[in-house]
Amino acid sequence: MTFLTGLPVVWLLAFTLAFVVLGSAGMVVALSRASKEGRDNAGATAAAYMTALGSLFAILTGFLINTEYSTLRHANEVVGQEAAAISQLGYASAGLPPPDAVLIQQRLATYADALATVEWSALADNRSESSPAFAGLAGLQAQVVRLGSEEYPPPDAVASMRDALQDLTQTRRERIAIASQGLPAALFALSVIAGLALIANAIVVAMRAGHRYAYVAIGIIVLVALDLAAILAISAPFRGPFQASTAPLAGVAQELRDSAYLPWVRK
């Protein structure tokens, strides 16, 4: 499943289409061996089940798409919160003496850069601790703790930095938790079975009605393939074709590189 959800969108479409078409071809071959009378009887029965099977498939895939899209949207929200926490830490550090402010912001820029460029691939491989962002966050924690132990930093600035760092750590943990969640395999398998049953039903009905009505079955075959591809595509926010956007992180990294949080730099 992990392999499937990490495929590019074109390959994913090709795979699901091939799977469904091959399955359908097999059904056609199997059904064509039945007698005409048998096919007529089966067609009449199958027609009665079309609505039920269609509804079942729609409910299952609808539920999965909704769940996975919610996860993707949540991942995007978490990334946005992470960018906001970086920004808050940047603003809070501006209250420190310049050598400390510059150091914190430089580390933040490196951290944000690492998140925007390599973190997703580390999450995809389930090796979040191997990402440079992991070491970057540890460095930031150490620096803020050290500043907190000094007498000179303004207490408000240190408190604000601690809050921001807590948010950063929390959002990172949340992101890792989201990345570790997979598509519910049983539910997806049920959807696949429902989809194949719907296709089989449609083929039986089409064979009874005649070749001229084959396009109805073809339409259902394509729709099932697209539905399954959509579920797979959106179910991996950090490796699939529809990933959580890194734009907020890249944006805040650029702001830090442009010294936007250093109050003494004329803009």
Place this chain on the structure above:
Amino acid sequence: MRRASARRQVAWAVAAAVVVAVGLSGSAGAASGPVASAAPKACRRDPSACVRVGIGQPIYIGTLLDRTQLNGRDSSTAIDLAVDYLDGQFNGVDGTLLGHRVVLLDQEDGCSAATTRVSQQQLLSEPGLVAVIGTTCSSAALGVADAAFSEKHIPLVSPANTAPGLTDPAKHQSYYFRTSWNDKIQAAVDANFAASRKWSQLTVVSNPDDSYSSQLGQAFVDAARRNQGRGTVVDGPKGADPQAVAAAVAATDPEMIYLTILPPLCIDVARVLRSDPATANVPMLVSEGCADENFLQKLGPLSDGVYASGPDFSFYGENDFYRTAFLDAYRRRAGNDPPTAFHAQAFDAAQLVFDAIRRASSGKPGGELYIERRKLRTALLRTTNYPGLSGLLTCTEDGDCAQDVRIAIYEAPGWPTASQASPDKVFSQSLSLAQLRAAD
């Protein structure tokens, strides 16, 4: 007809193939070196416009100071501390700048143009030189180091030059900056101090051959004139006879004597003036170039009551970072308290240079860096209200970064020296260059 057309098509195909082949070979050549492909456009156009810092290579920063003087040693210690603090800790271990070591190339300015010329050549022989912190003496910078480094587009940031001429728009060299105050401010505060005591006949002893001394003296006379005072300048060139200088001062019948000359002459002239009954009770003021521990030790009780002007040290004490972190680190490194005011300016100068390098460079930290020299100057010019140890710094086109300075007058033996716990401040005033421009 058809054959001719086919031949033409073959010819076009061959030509297109040749063009593509040439294009490919050209692009392969351009990209053959990772330097060429990674460098910013400005660096590829003109390699001398940038400093390339390869992986594992250090960033070279020059220091050009007079370490035979207390203020030079004070600055040098502060610059070392700035490099130490690049990792956010005063732990005696140098930090890194953008993942690269910072190597300080230390040279002496000798407080003279001749020594400076030799030293600056040494520094300029390093092609990777990014910036220079110095000089200690204004005479080492004015028309010497400021011109030489500006010509090579290398910023020279001085923590100790105060001569007004260095940032006079008519003489200013574009890559010259300073974090120390402009003596126009010190002269105006000194003149205001004299006016507050109702001393109007003011005699300045200055060295006409030293830009610091002569320009401070002249600025003081100009400021005294604005206060309705009368200023007279007596020359005290290097090697002059102190007795002759003191006699010339006494002949002006002064109400206050201001010495802008440097040691050892200032100490000798002061001793003669304080020993002569005719001038012993005339209030005497010395500028910060002379006001140090040596003066007090060599004059002994004769120094009592002598005024010294310089930056207001009480401001430093208001800075928590300075008080609780920097001073301890300074004491650990130097083994004593800062002997002059210039450690704060030097720490700020180093920080401004580091900050500008960060903003003028491209490349990943720890990887290959390109530092654009013009961007470095622009980065310094974008510094506005930088909260340094020495005060708020705003670098302007004329090179002055200390726009608003608080100058204090101290009375001996309560000068702000290393051994003095609570300096005896008798006058203090904050003035800005903008205020002085408006007054002109």
